Amino acid sequence: MQRTQFGQMACSIARTLDVIGEPWSPLILRDVWVGMRRFDQLQADLGISRKVLTERLNHLVDQGVLARHPYDNRPRYEYHLTTKGAELVDLLMVMAGWGDRWLAGEAGPPVLYRHHACGEISNVDLRCAHCGEPMHGGDVDLLPGPGASP
Structure with missing residues (x-):
């Protein structure tokens, strides 16, 4: 196939x-x-x-x-x-966060993430690269980029 x-x-x-x-x-x-x-x-x-x-x-x-x-x-x-592959791990971490929130059940998440910089257990948090505010699907407008189809 x-x-x-x-x-x-x-x-x-x-x-x-x-x-x-x-x-x-x-x-x-x-x-x-x-x-x-x-x-x-x-x-x-x-x-x-x-x-x-x-x-x-x-x-x-x-x-x-x-x-x-x-x-x-x-x-x-x-x-x-x-x-290139290491940057895809960021995407996997976002997927894991979604799965932890919606699919982990009563047992909780199967994996915890300790942040190297501070040593604390944390989760992925999408933020704007310019202002540092949270950035989720409802917080953005989609505009045509330079590679957009005509």
Whole structure:
């Protein structure tokens, strides 16, 4: 089954989905972020087929989100987040915050986040880069940007 391609759309959400919109990709990125870098670790944690994991890893490497680093002569690789991939972790943290709020249930969130700068347990808070005020969907107007379609 062929995936729908969104990369040519004049929409940054669609373009991002073209990179990580397949359900396994964010979970692979999550696992690499927390330190699972080898194929067998990823496969065991996710319970994903080897074929699908190979396809997803190749796609994420091709998109510049992950980088392969050989660790023996077979060849075998470890996967590391690139700068581009590390920025996607911010998106995963926002997704986790939504899931914690709406889906965690009585048990509460499965993961807590300790902020390196202050040492406190916190959560992601979207703020305007200019004024520092909270910035959510209802707080913005959408205007055509320089890359907008005519």
